[in-house]
Amino acid sequence: MAFAPGLLAGRRALVTGGGTGLGRSIGRRFLELGASLAICGRRGAVLDAAVDAFRADVPGAVVTTHPCDIRDAVAVEAMLDDVWRDGPADILVNNAAANFLAQTHRLSARAVDAVLGTTLHGAAYCTVGCGRRWIEAGQPGVVLSILTLSALQGGAFTAPSAMAKAGLLAMTQSLAVEWGPHGIRLVAIAPGTFPTEAAVARLRPGGVEHAGVPLRRAGKHEELTDLAAFLVSDHAGYVTGECVVADGGRRLLGGARAGAQEMLDWTDADWAAQRARTPAR
Ligand SMILES: CCCCCCC/C=C/C(=O)SCCNC(=O)CCNC(=O)[C@H](O)C(C)(C)COP(=O)(O)OP(=O)(O)OC[C@H]1O[C@@H](n2cnc3c(N)ncnc32)[C@H](O)[C@@H]1OP(=O)(O)O
Numbered sequence: 001m002a003f004a005p006g007l008l009a010g011r012r013a014l015v016t017g018g019g020t021g022l023g024r025s026i027g028r029r030f031l032e033l034g035a036s037l038a039i040c041g042r043r044g045a046v047l048d049a050a051v052d053a054f055r056a057d058v059p060g061a062v063v064t065t066h067p068c069d070i071r072d073a074v075a076v077e078a079m080l081d082d083v084w085r086d087g088p089a090d091i092l093v094n095n096a097a098a099n100f101l102a103q104t105h106r107l108s109a110r111a112v113d114a115v116l117g118t119t120l121h122g123a124a125y126c127t128v129g130c131g132r133r134w135i136e137a138g139q140p141g142v143v144l145s146i147l148t149l150s151a152l153q154g155g156a157f158t159a160p161s162a163m164a165k166a167g168l169l170a171m172t173q174s175l176a177v178e179w180g181p182h183g184i185r186l187v188a189i190a191p192g193t194f195p196t197e198a199a200v201a202r203l204r205p206g207g208v209e210h211a212g213v214p215l216r217r218a219g220k221h222e223e224l225t226d227l228a229a230f231l232v233s234d235h236a237g238y239v240t241g242e243c244v245v246a247d248g249g250r251r252l253l254g255g256a257r258a259g260a261q262e263m264l265d266w267t268d269a270d271w272a273a274q275r276a277r278t279p280a281r
């Protein structure tokens, strides 16, 4: 089903980490649907390159860039002031994150801080800063946080990321209640595998595999960006405090009993053999 072209017309979205990967794809989709955009990230040149691409893809795209390290609370406040100078944002996408594979017992304090500082604290600073501005102005808003499956089930060898994303889920649920009376919604997406340069390089050293995915493939960026657009749109106006999993069924298969993965590839003959050796009672 195609969205109405003006689904997000008149809306202004701030996408953290909007210069690369999924953040860039989400930003482009919001622009296509009529929103204007503010993107932040640490590297100004990366943000500028994204803007050039947006303008090539979406004629007339209105985009501002805001270089900022979201681990720094003071810098986040200055960045939000800068965004608001062009008019208030009414959508925040907490997309920026840090993650790498490591044995947790070998992590230095700085390594733990690098992940928690970006993924949890940075998103909290952005959310509180936007929420305060919306509440003081008496205007509604939407916060969409991009989580991971590990927020729901833990993540061995990416423990700080799992901890941070689980914290963002708690933030989503807590503030959905606290800020509901102000017309502010908080929603989240827990993506499975959506290949990006950074995620593949950092987290899939052996390449992307789909053995654990019932749908037998990676997610397409448009499958994530359309879900994001729906959740921030008025069509999801009564949805708050919820996290939608988009993982091709990976989480449910992982939670199934041992052997379920192999069974995906069983033939009819395999199933007949299983039936034959299964006692009637
Ligand atoms: C297609 C497959 C999909 C799977 C998806 C799984 C779900 C999750 C997805 C994601 O989150 S993808 C997003 C990934 N993107 C990023 O991580 C981008 C941002 N990351 C970074 O900037 C760096 O990786 C960073 C290390 C987190 C931060 O960089 P910064 O320049 O600020 O820090 P450094 O000074 O380099 O390092 C700080 C500290 O951390 C230690 N460290 C860095 N890398 C590692 C590592 N690989 N293992 C262990 N420790 C690491 C580093 O040594 C520093 O500590 P000290 O040595 O000073 O004690």
Ligand SMILES: NC(=O)C1=CN([C@@H]2O[C@H](COP(=O)(O)OP(=O)(O)OC[C@H]3O[C@@H](n4cnc5c(N)ncnc54)[C@H](OP(=O)(O)O)[C@@H]3O)[C@@H](O)[C@H]2O)C=CC1
Residues within 6 Å of the ligand: 016, 017, 018, 019, 020, 021, 022, 023, 040, 041, 042, 043, 046, 068, 069, 070, 071, 094, 095, 096, 097, 098, 099, 118, 122, 146, 147, 148, 149, 190, 191, 192, 193, 194, 195, 196, 197, 198, 199
């Ligand atoms: N790709 C996937 O399969 C999955 C991704 N996700 C989530 O999706 C989101 C995007 O991931 P993906 O696109 O793959 O990865 P990217 O690394 O491409 O995106 C991360 C972005 O965050 C920015 N960023 C990192 N640290 C900071 C910081 N301290 N301050 C400001 N910006 C920062 C980066 O820009 P810069 O370096 O210039 O600061 C970058 O643009 C993340 O939340 C990730 O956890 C979740 C599950 C699966």
